Amino acid sequence: MAHRFTVKQIAAQAGVSAATVDRARHGREHVHEQTRRRVDAAIRELEEQAAAGIPAGLGLTFDVLLNSPERFSQAVRRAFVAAAADMAPLRIAPRFHTDERMRPARIADRLRAFERRATHGVVLKAPEHPAIVAAIESLTARGVPVVTFATDIRCGSRIAYVGIDNTAAGRTAAFLLSRFLGESGGVVLANLGSRDFHGENDRWRGFADFMAARCPRVEVVPTDGGYGLEHATYERARAERAKRGAIAGIYSMGGGNRGLLRALDEAGDREVAFVGHDLDDENRGLLRAGRIDAVVDHDLQADAARAIRHLLCFRRHGRAAEHGASRAVIVTPWNI
Incomplete structure (x- = not known):
């Protein structure tokens, strides 16, 4: 497929050599399939950046690794591309690596792979796990800064956490x-x-503590393990509905909201107070349809810009970014 980028530009975006790009683009032997996919993804990312107005040339190239449902990953991707475009004439070039279900060992392997790739930093949304912590420490020991995003990892070597105050978000819900x-x-x-x-x-701790202290007539039942995926969340909600009877309210901090609603619709629970998280495309549609009452949101583009500024500051290319969590914003069907 024709494109307007040089081999050098594609190589910088993909984090591989120009020779590897040449072999991958011409279908030659001795190129791993994963490398071919990375080169193709680099061209798509360059096209996305060009469409957003991000200038060509050398600049800050960093990797965004997201272990999250696709709907949230897409919202984060749009936020980083828009934030990068706002920083022109600096060239800020994010590379994205997303997966809905990724084991901690695989995440750690991907982080270690960044040690071998020309990267100016890593933005990471991942669970807290010893293998991931060790991989972060290995990266930072090699001079690659790591910013945790949306969910923190207790690791002294990461340079910053960027995202919402999750305890306050739970209390707000x-x-x-x-x-x-x-x-x-x-x-x-x-x-x-x-x-x-x-x-x-x-989020769970903030929510549970508030409800225990102020809502003694409410029985809070936690469900987990759906990973924000519709069918897995549906199965867990259906099992709890069969066990507990009618459901009066839902606080969905983990996504999979269509699955939750399907389980309750099948059980006949139509009047359920529902608070979700993140104004992604799915939740925007559910708000407009009147299926969700409110969403606890935060400004993803502002968070993306702050993450980029942390990396720039580490590279001595700008003022220090503000530390501290983002403020929660309440979105209802009336202020989408």
């Missing part, structure tokens, strides 16, 4: 549900994608 439910009480499902993510545990 609890406050909203307490107002929606009033004195009626009932069973509330608290849906976590996975307890392996530090951020979701923080």
Whole structure:
């Protein structure tokens, strides 16, 4: 397929040599299939950057590794491309690596692979796991800065966490549900994608503490392990509905909201107070359809810009980025 980028530009974006790009683009032997896919992805990323107005040339090239559902990964991707475009005439070139289900050992392998690739830094959304912590420490020991994004990893060598205050977000969701439910009480499902993510545990702790202190008539039932995927979340919600009876409210901090709603629709629970997280395309549609009452959101593009500034500052190319968590924003069907 024709494109307008030089071999050198593609090689820099892909993090491989110009010779490897040449072999991959001409279908020659001795090129691993994963390398061919990376070269093809680099061309797509360059096209995306050009469409956004990011200038060509040398600049900051960094890797964004996201272990998250595709709908959230796409929202993050758009946020980073837009934030990079706003920094012109600096050339800020993100490379994306996304997977909905990735074992910690595989994430650690990918992080170590960045040691062999020309990268100015890594932005990471991943669960907290000893293998991942070790890989972060190995990267930083080699001078590659790591910024954790959306969910933190307790690792002294990462240079910053960028994202929402997840404990405050959980409390905010609890406050909203307490107002929606009033004195009626009932069973509330608290849906976590996975307890392996530090951020979701923080959301759960903030939510559970608030509800225990202020809503004694509410029974909070946590469900986890759906990883934000629709069918897996549906199965867990259906099992809890069969066990607990009618559901009065849902706090979905882990996604998979269509699966949650399907399980409750099948059980006949139509009037359920529902608070979700992140104004991605799916949740925007559910808000407009009246299936979700509110979403706890934050400014992904501002977070992306802050992550980039941390990497720039590490490379001594700009002022220090602000530390501290992003503020939660409440989105309803009336202010989308």
